[in-house]
Amino acid sequence: MALFGFGSSQAAVSNELEVYVRTNTGEKVSVRLDQSWTVSQIKTTLAPKLQSPADNLRIIFAGKELPDDMVMRQCDLGNHSILHAVRVVSKEDEGKGAAGPSEVENVASSSNTQEDGVGGTEVTQTEKEDGRLQEVEVPSTSSGHTDAEVDLRSKAASPPLPEDPCLMPGPSTSNRSCGRLLCDASTVITIQMTEAEQKSIRDLKSYDGMGERPHFYVYCVVPCNSVQVGKLRVRCASCKQGALTLHRDPCNWEDVLQPGKINATCETPDCSGTQAEFFFKCRGHETSGEDDTSVALYLVRANLPAVPCLACTDVSSPVVVFECADAHVMCLDCFVTYCVSRLNERQFIQDERLGYTLSCPIGCQDSLIREVHHFKLMGDNNYERYQRWGTEEAVLAAGGVLCPYPGCGQGIIPDQDCRRVACLNGCGYVFCRLCLQGYHIGECNPEDGNGPNVIGNSGSFAVDPSRAAGSRWDEATSLAIRVTTKPCPKCRTPTERDGGCMHMVCTRASCGFHWCWVCQTEWTRECMAAHWFG
Amino acid sequence: MAAGLPRRIIKETQRLMAEPVPGISAVPDESNARYFHVVVAGPEGSPFEGGVFKLELFLPEEYPMSAPKVRFMTKIYHPNIDKLGRICLDILKDKWSPALQIRTVLLSIQALLSAPNPDDPLANDVAELWKVNEMEAIRIAREWTRTYAMGN
Ligand SMILES: [Zn+2]
Ligand SMILES: [Zn+2]
Ligand SMILES: [Zn+2]
Ligand SMILES: [Zn+2]
Ligand SMILES: [Zn+2]
Ligand SMILES: [Zn+2]
Ligand SMILES: [Zn+2]
Numbered sequence: 001m002a003l004f005g006f007g008s009s010q011a012a013v014s015n016e017l018e019v020y021v022r023t024n025t026g027e028k029v030s031v032r033l034d035q036s037w038t039v040s041q042i043k044t045t046l047a048p049k050l051q052s053p054a055d056n057l058r059i060i061f062a063g064k065e066l067p068d069d070m071v072m073r074q075c076d077l078g079n080h081s082i083l084h085a086v087r088v089v090s091k092e093d094e095g096k097g098a099a100g101p102s103e104v105e106n107v108a109s110s111s112n113t114q115e116d117g118v119g120g121t122e123v124t125q126t127e128k129e130d131g132r133l134q135e136v137e138v139p140s141t142s143s144g145h146t147d148a149e150v151d152l153r154s155k156a157a158s159p160p161l162p163e164d165p166c167l168m169p170g171p172s173t174s175n176r177s178c179g180r181l182l183c184d185a186s187t188v189i190t191i192q193m194t195e196a197e198q199k200s201i202r203d204l205k206s207y208d209g210m211g212e213r214p215h216f217y218v219y220c221v222v223p224c225n226s227v228q229v230g231k232l233r234v235r236c237a238s239c240k241q242g243a244l245t246l247h248r249d250p251c252n253w254e255d256v257l258q259p260g261k262i263n264a265t266c267e268t269p270d271c272s273g274t275q276a277e278f279f280f281k282c283r284g285h286e287t288s289g290e291d292d293t294s295v296a297l298y299l300v301r302a303n304l305p306a307v308p309c310l311a312c313t314d315v316s317s318p319v320v321v322f323e324c325a326d327a328h329v330m331c332l333d334c335f336v337t338y339c340v341s342r343l344n345e346r347q348f349i350q351d352e353r354l355g356y357t358l359s360c361p362i363g364c365q366d367s368l369i370r371e372v373h374h375f376k377l378m379g380d381n382n383y384e385r386y387q388r389w390g391t392e393e394a395v396l397a398a399g400g401v402l403c404p405y406p407g408c409g410q411g412i413i414p415d416q417d418c419r420r421v422a423c424l425n426g427c428g429y430v431f432c433r434l435c436l437q438g439y440h441i442g443e444c445n446p447e448d449g450n451g452p453n454v455i456g457n458s459g460s461f462a463v464d465p466s467r468a469a470g471s472r473w474d475e476a477t478s479l480a481i482r483v484t485t486k487p488c489p490k491c492r493t494p495t496e497r498d499g500g501c502m503h504m505v506c507t508r509a510s511c512g513f514h515w516c517w518v519c520q521t522e523w524t525r526e527c528m529a530a531h532w533f534g
Numbered sequence: 535m536a537a538g539l540p541r542r543i544i545k546e547t548q549r550l551m552a553e554p555v556p557g558i559s560a561v562p563d564e565s566n567a568r569y570f571h572v573v574v575a576g577p578e579g580s581p582f583e584g585g586v587f588k589l590e591l592f593l594p595e596e597y598p599m600s601a602p603k604v605r606f607m608t609k610i611y612h613p614n615i616d617k618l619g620r621i622c623l624d625i626l627k628d629k630w631s632p633a634l635q636i637r638t639v640l641l642s643i644q645a646l647l648s649a650p651n652p653d654d655p656l657a658n659d660v661a662e663l664w665k666v667n668e669m670e671a672i673r674i675a676r677e678w679t680r681t682y683a684m685g686n
């Protein structure tokens with residue numbers, strides 16, 4: 001009965017809703033209700049249908065009993081959501097008046113009703129989405145679901161929802177005195193509740209606790225095109241239907257992101273699926289169907305422990321938490337700045353397995369970002385650049401060259417023994433593979449400098465190296481420290497010079513070419529002798 | 535002027551004023567909060583002892599994603615500092631990380647004065663002499679300190 005079904009939070013403009021009400025005795029009735037109704041009004045409507053006095057009904061939603069004066073709108077129900085109704089035995093009926101407040105009443109022991117037919121469905125998360133019923137059923141323990149029900153009831157009365165202790169950063173609310181099954185059930189529930197839901201439950205329990213709650217975050221490509229709070233969903237890996245029983249809860253990102261980690265029993269008739277498949281949906285927009293899923297940004301987390309950003313030292317939420325041992329934290333704004341500045345310097349790392357990516361800004365080991373959608377945070381233009389350069393890196397890694405023509409950069413994989421390269425699919429420029437200058441017959445002549453020079457990141461204007469050298473002194477002695485850039489002779493990445501040394505090392509991580517600022521060719525002994533610095 | 539100045543720079547500046555690094559003063563320019571006038575006292579026991587060295591430090595637009603730009607204004611004879619006062623220090627280049635601060639940079643520069651590193655030279659001739667004839671190099675460094683870094 002830890003049941004929850006909420007549609008998209010922005011949905012349901014109309015106040016009318018049709019919901020299903022399932023009872024602990026296995027009945028299922030449909031009810032039309034108005035979102036302005038209170039729980040008490042629903043009970044009144046249900047009473048005749050369930051042949052039970054309204055006072056004897058309890059409505060359970062999202063693992064919590066809803067108080068009589070709660071308005072349905074606060075529950076964020078979607079059309080065709082499922083509520084759970086539990087009949088309780090009144091004190092007079094039971095003759096155990098001494099038992100005291102109703103919380104003590106044991107729902108399951110009111111088993112003069114035939115609840116055994118229901119099997120293990122008490123702890124059920126349900127969602128109606130895309131016109132399809134989706135259920136996750138946590139299996140009953142062998143001792144029967146009776147215990148689970150009892151526990152659920154007592155939990156419903158207890159104030160705080162436990163944070164998910166295994167998936168979320170920050171202090172875990174450790175007091176898990178209840179049974180294992182139940183904790184797991186409420187764990188799954190908690191991580192799927194909207195802020196509004198959690199707030200309403202906190203409010204109704206007058207719990208003034210920790211403020212923000214953990215969330216999953218996703219990158220919603222269409223239509224939101226931004227970081228959004230995500231909803232974790234699960235379905236059968238075989239038939240993609242939602243009615244399945246998990247054999248255990250997901251406890252970490254591996255469980256959720258790697259297929260086949262969690263076994264399950266599919267309840268869909270004729271399906272013998274045995275594995276759960278997790279996916280994420282964006283909470284920021286109304287779902288457009290079952291294919292409307294989003295990518296989990298597993299590094300983005302609610303900043304519950306209030307860790308300051310390593311770059312700006314402000315405390316904000318959500319934040320990016322890197323996977324290094326120190327779990328370095330950066331706010332989203334600084335993360336974007338970090339990525340863009342590394343992108344501008346072409347300092348992304350080309351990793352064989354992970355592709356074009358970045359590590360923690362401190363450079364910690366084993367901190368490479370594994371999900372490239374995190375780079376979507378840079379915005380469309382930068383992400384496009386990121387993808388292009390990532391492709392180029394792959395070309396270079398495969399033994400190719402990049403067209404040196406300013407603004408082109410087309411990746412070309414030329415014939416092994418041909419020095420003449422034509423940018424056929426790009427700008428058409430024909431160049432020498434060795435010196436990347438315009439194609440020439442005979443030896444490369446580095447002093448020539450007649451190739452397409454690119455200075456700076458933005459424009460493309462040719463600069464006479466000797467003139468640039470001549471103007472250095474003035475620049476260096478001016479009050480503000482100014483910097484100049486020249487393209488790496490090998491890969492054309494603009495490289496900034498801010499020291500007196502003429503010995504340049506290409507900033508692009510995978511190039512690292514040593515070159516001479518003056519000659520704009522490979523760094524040599526002669527360069528050291530002639531103009532090491534100046 | 536302070537409008538648009540990142541909070542981090544404001545905080546760092548406040549802390550630099552409140553708890554200055556011993557032997558170093560760093561004061562933001564009146565007209566540009568990203569530009570600092572820095573004065574470093576030559577560390578005791580080094581050839582730069584007794585000298586007062588002026589530096590300029592500039593926080594580029596991308597700070598703290600990219601390193602501060604620092605330069606000695608006072609002439610100094612040091613294997614890791616070139617004629618134009620530019621400093622060869624890894625944390626100002628590839629070892630920079632946004633978790634480092636102005637304070638860290640200043641401390642590193644102070645340390646560089648205490649322990650020159652002729653194997654990672656910027657000023658080639660100075661480094662050469664430092665390796666071949668350290669006594670003579672130190673003598674020149676002292677002389678330069680007296681000539682350029684004392685008395686004004
Ligand atoms: Zn969305
Ligand atoms: Zn199935
Ligand atoms: Zn930040
Ligand atoms: Zn780290
Ligand atoms: Zn081209
Ligand atoms: Zn050539
Ligand atoms: Zn390069």
Ligand SMILES: [Zn+2]
Pocket residue numbers: 516517518519520524526527528531
């Ligand atoms: Zn050269």
